[in-house]
Amino acid sequence: MNDFVNELRAVWAFSKREMVIWASYRVNIWTWIIDVFINTSIFFLISLLVGHHLMGAYGTNYVSFVVIGLSIYYISYTNLGDPFPRVARIYWNGTMDLYMLSPLSYFTPVIGIMFRSVIDDYPRVGLAFLFGWFFFGASFTFRVPLYVILGVVLIGLSTFGIGMISASSFYLLNFKRGTEPVSFILQDVVIALVGGYYYPVNVLPQYLQILASFIPHTYALDLFRRALLPGASLTQPVLLLQYVLNFSPIVVDTLALALLSAVLFPLGFYLYYLGIQKARKEGTLTRWQ
Amino acid sequence: MAVINLVGIRKSYGKRKKRMEVLHGIDVHVEKGEIFGLLGRNGAGKTTLIKVMAGLLIPDVAKGEVLGYDVMKEANKIRASVSLVAPTADVGVDPVLTVRQNLLFWATVYGIPSKEVDKSIDEVMEALELAKFEDTWAMEISAGTRQRLAIARALLVKHDLVFLDEPTVKLDMEAAKMIRNFIVDLRNRFGITFFMTTHLIEEAEEICDRVMIIDNGKVKAVGSVEELRNTFADGEEITIIGKFNALDVKRLEEMWKVEIIRVGEEFQLNFHVEDVDLRISAIIESVKKYGKIMDIKTKRLTLNDIFKKVTV
Numbered sequence: 001m002n003d004f005v006n007e008l009r010a011v012w013a014f015s016k017r018e019m020v021i022w023a024s025y026r027v028n029i030w031t032w033i034i035d036v037f038i039n040t041s042i043f044f045l046i047s048l049l050v051g052h053h054l055m056g057a058y059g060t061n062y063v064s065f066v067v068i069g070l071s072i073y074y075i076s077y078t079n080l081g082d083p084f085p086r087v088a089r090i091y092w093n094g095t096m097d098l099y100m101l102s103p104l105s106y107f108t109p110v111i112g113i114m115f116r117s118v119i120d121d122y123p124r125v126g127l128a129f130l131f132g133w134f135f136f137g138a139s140f141t142f143r144v145p146l147y148v149i150l151g152v153v154l155i156g157l158s159t160f161g162i163g164m165i166s167a168s169s170f171y172l173l174n175f176k177r178g179t180e181p182v183s184f185i186l187q188d189v190v191i192a193l194v195g196g197y198y199y200p201v202n203v204l205p206q207y208l209q210i211l212a213s214f215i216p217h218t219y220a221l222d223l224f225r226r227a228l229l230p231g232a233s234l235t236q237p238v239l240l241l242q243y244v245l246n247f248s249p250i251v252v253d254t255l256a257l258a259l260l261s262a263v264l265f266p267l268g269f270y271l272y273y274l275g276i277q278k279a280r281k282e283g284t285l286t287r288w289q
Numbered sequence: 290m291a292v293i294n295l296v297g298i299r300k301s302y303g304k305r306k307k308r309m310e311v312l313h314g315i316d317v318h319v320e321k322g323e324i325f326g327l328l329g330r331n332g333a334g335k336t337t338l339i340k341v342m343a344g345l346l347i348p349d350v351a352k353g354e355v356l357g358y359d360v361m362k363e364a365n366k367i368r369a370s371v372s373l374v375a376p377t378a379d380v381g382v383d384p385v386l387t388v389r390q391n392l393l394f395w396a397t398v399y400g401i402p403s404k405e406v407d408k409s410i411d412e413v414m415e416a417l418e419l420a421k422f423e424d425t426w427a428m429e430i431s432a433g434t435r436q437r438l439a440i441a442r443a444l445l446v447k448h449d450l451v452f453l454d455e456p457t458v459k460l461d462m463e464a465a466k467m468i469r470n471f472i473v474d475l476r477n478r479f480g481i482t483f484f485m486t487t488h489l490i491e492e493a494e495e496i497c498d499r500v501m502i503i504d505n506g507k508v509k510a511v512g513s514v515e516e517l518r519n520t521f522a523d524g525e526e527i528t529i530i531g532k533f534n535a536l537d538v539k540r541l542e543e544m545w546k547v548e549i550i551r552v553g554e555e556f557q558l559n560f561h562v563e564d565v566d567l568r569i570s571a572i573i574e575s576v577k578k579y580g581k582i583m584d585i586k587t588k589r590l591t592l593n594d595i596f597k598k599v600t601v
Contacts, residue, residue: 006400009397009400009403010397010398010400012397013393013394013397013398014394016394017383017386017390017394020385020386020390021383021385021386024385093379093380094375094377094379094380094381095380095381097340097345097373097375097380098373098375098380098381099398100345100368101343101344101345101368101369101371101372101373102368102369102398102399102400103369103399103400104398104400277347280345280346280347280364281346281347282302283300283302283337283340283346285345285346
C-alpha cells in the first residue's frame with residue numbers, strides 16, 4: 001500500500017514538474033488555441049461543401065460530426081503518439097538511469113511525464129467543442145452518460161496501450177533515430193485512413209471496414225457520435241461488428257473497446273518491460289555509457 | 290562490513306562475431322565508509338562496472354552482493370538503495386526549475402515521506418552550500434554549483450552507497466577541489482561509502498582510501514596508494530647536493546648504493562633506496578660527516594607512476 005502511495009506521489013511530482021516546465025513556455029498556450037481554432041474552422045469550411053447528407057445514422061451536421069473526430073484525434077494523438085518521444089527524451093537527456101535508481105516501478109516515470117502531454121492536449125477537446133458550438137454551428141446533446149464515461153476511459157486505456165507498444169519499440173527494436181514506425185503506421189496511416197475521424201467508416205470499401213474493426217478509434221467515434229450528436233440513432237448499425245452482434249450499437253462499441261483495452265493496455269506495458277530488460281542487458285538505458 | 294563484495298564480474302556487449310567482452314572477471318570489495326577510487330583509461334570499463342554494481346546493467350556473470358543484496362537476483366533492491374552522480378551535472382538537473390524545485394522533485398521520486406522532505410532538502414542544501422541558490426533557476430548557476438546540486442540530489446535520500454562517475458570532470462581546479470572537500474566531509478560526517486571513477490589520478494591520490502586500476506576490463510592493481518607504492522615501487526630516490534672532497538665521495542659510494550654526478554665544485558649524490566622514510570635520516574647523518582649539504586630532494590613513486598606502469 002505504502003509503495004502504491006509513493007508511486008502516486010511520484011506521478012504527481014512528475015506532473016507538477018511538467019506543469020512548471022510547460023508554463024515556462026508561455027507561447028504554448030496561444031499556439032494550441034490557434035491550432036484548435038484553425039482545425040475547427042477548416043472543417044466548418046469543408047462542411048459548407050458537404051452539407052448534411054453524409055452523416056446518416058449520426059444525425060446533425062458535419063461540423064458537429066467532425067468536432068467529435070477532432071476530439072478523439074487529440075486524445076489519441078497524445079496517448080498513442082507521445083509515450084515514444086517521452087521515453088526518447090529521458091534516454092537522450094540521460095535521466096533514465098537516475099529514474100531506475102529509485103524505488104519507482106519501470107512505468108511510473110513514463111506515466112508521470114505523459115502528464116505534460118495530457119495538460120497540453122486534453123483541453124483542446126473542450127476547446128474544439130466550444131469553438132464548434134460558438135462559431136461554426138455545431139450542436140451537441142448528452143445521452144447515455146454512463147457509456148460516454150466508459151468510452152472515455154476505454155479509449156484512453158487502449159490508445160495508451162498502443163502508445164506503450166510504440167514506446168517499447170525504442171528499446172525493443174532499437175528505434176533511436178528518425179520516425180518511429182509503430183505509431184506512424186497506426187496513427188498516421190491506418191487510423192487516419194480508416195478510423196473515421198473525418199468521415200463515417202461505412203463509406204469505406206469493405207476490406208478497409210474490416211481493417212477498421214480492429215481499431216479502438218472506430219468504436220469510440222461511433223459511440224461518442226451516437227451519444228453526443230442530436231438526432232443520432234441509438235439503434236441503426238453502421239459498423240461491421242454491429243451487424244454481426246445482436247446488441248445495441250453502443251453496447252457493441254463498449255464491448256469492443258473493452259476487449260481492445262484488455263489486450264492492448266497490458267500488452268503495451270509488458271512490451272515496455274521487455275524493452276527495459278533488453279536495454280539493461282545491452283547497456284542502452286541512456287545515451288550516457 | 291563490506292558494502293560491495295563481488296567476484297568474477299563479466300560483461301560483454303554485441304552479438305556473435307561482434308561480441309566484445311568489456312569486463313573480464315573483475316572482483317570488487319569495498320568496506321563501509323570508504324572512498325574507493327576506480328581508475329582507468331577511456332574504454333577501460335569503468336562506467337560499465339559502476340552500472341553493474343548499481344543494478345542498472347545485467348552482467349553476464351557475477352557473484353556476490355551490493356549492500357547485502359544479490360547482484361543477479363535482487364538488482365531492483367540494489368537500484369532502490371544506491372545513488373549515482375552522472376559524469377555531467379546536467380543529468381537529473383532540470384534547468385527551468387529552481388534548485389529547491391529540483392530537489393523537491395527528486396525527494397518524491399526517491400520516496401522520502403512528505404513530512405521529511407523539507408528537512409532533507411534543507412540538510413543537503415546546507416551541507417553542499419546551496420541554500421543561497423535555492424530560488425535560483427538551475428540554468429543560472431555555475432557548472433560547479435550544478436555539480437553540487439547533482440551531488441545534493443544523490444544525497445537526499447541518505448543511501449549508504451553513492452556512485453560518482455567522474456564527479457569533477459569539466460570543472461575548474463577550484464570547483465573540483467571544493468567538490469573533493471565535500472566528498473571527504475560527507476564521508477566523515479555521515480559515514481557514506483563513495484565509489485568514484487576519475488581520470489584525475491591526483492584526485493584519487495588526494496581523497497581515496499583505496500584505488501583500483503583497471504585496463505581493458507581487467508584489474509591491474511588494487512589497494513591504498515601506500516600499498517600500491519610498496520607493491521610496485523622498484524626504489525625511491527634521495528638526492529643530496531653539497532660540497533665534498535673526491536675522496537670522501539668515494540667513501541660514500543662504498544657505503545651506499547649511490548650515483549655521483551659532479552656539478553662544478555659541487556657533487557650531486559643520488560641515493561637509490563627502497564623506502565625514503567626509512568633511510569633518509571641515516572643517509573643525511575652519514576653524508577654530513579664528509580661535507581656541507583646544500584640541498585636535499587626526495588622522489589617517491591606517485592600513483593601516476595604506478596598507473597602508467599600497470600596500464601602499459
